[in-house]
Amino acid sequence: MAKLILIEAQPLIRLGMAGVLQPLNDDAFLQSCGPHDPERAALAGSAPDIMIYGMSGDGTHDWPHLHHAQQEIAPRRVLLLPDTVTHDLLRDAHANDTIAGCVAKNATPAEIKAAIMMIDAGGECFPRCLKRVLNDGGPVRRSRSGAGGGMGSVFHDTRWPVEAGSPESAQLQSIADQADALDVTPRQFEVLSLLAKGDPIKTVARRMEISVATAKTHASSLYQRLGVTNKTQAVYVARQRGAEI
Secondary structure (H helix, E strand, O other): OEEEEEEOOOHHHHHHHHHHHHHHOOOEEEEEEOOOOHHHHHHOOOOOOEEEEEEOOOHHHHHHHHHHHHHHHOOOEEEEEEOOOOHHHHHHHHOOOOEEEEOOOOOOHHHHHHHHHHHHOOOOEOOOOHHHHHHOOOOOOOOOOOOOOOOOOOOOOOOOOOOOOOHHHHHHHHHHHHHHHHOOOHHHHHHHHHHHOOOOHHHHHHHHOOOHHHHHHHHHHHHHHHOOOOHHHHHHHHHHOOOOO
């Protein structure tokens, strides 16, 4: 079960995030507080898997407060939740090795869940424009999985935030809906979709920009949820249940 901590000044956003993560309550445990709340002292040294950190847009204060929270709480990885995703924000985030993703606060629940699951699986979730932004001022870092220049996953290749009604939004919503119908996570459904195309597990890992071990773990969990023992059975059962793969 992933341990998540949300540091966000706005109580309504904290409440909304709790609702977003409620469907994942078997896989995630969330604690939340404001950046200056007294409750934050209890989080010192808690070392969560992911710290979701709300950015107000005030660069003068946001980054010093984030760095202090990183030192105090010691998260394994950080997902930034800014009001607006800017080029300056992406450059600063990229310079921080612990930061693994950036999703705007107006992103849809499906997008936020996908970002959290991607980061928890060892991947990254940045806007597609990141490489272009970095090429203006420095080299592009290789992904933590060690893959570089690969096709990436559907979530990794999606522009964040996705505009409502756009083809990308419809694609993400379709994935989320089909995953729910099969009682699997969107990440597991993505593995299933690649397996259905005939990709071996190493290719699945490369396309999703995760390690082979992580891809195997997703596949194993997928088989258990579908009540099967191999990818051929998984694809057959998923298609019998209406999955478009």
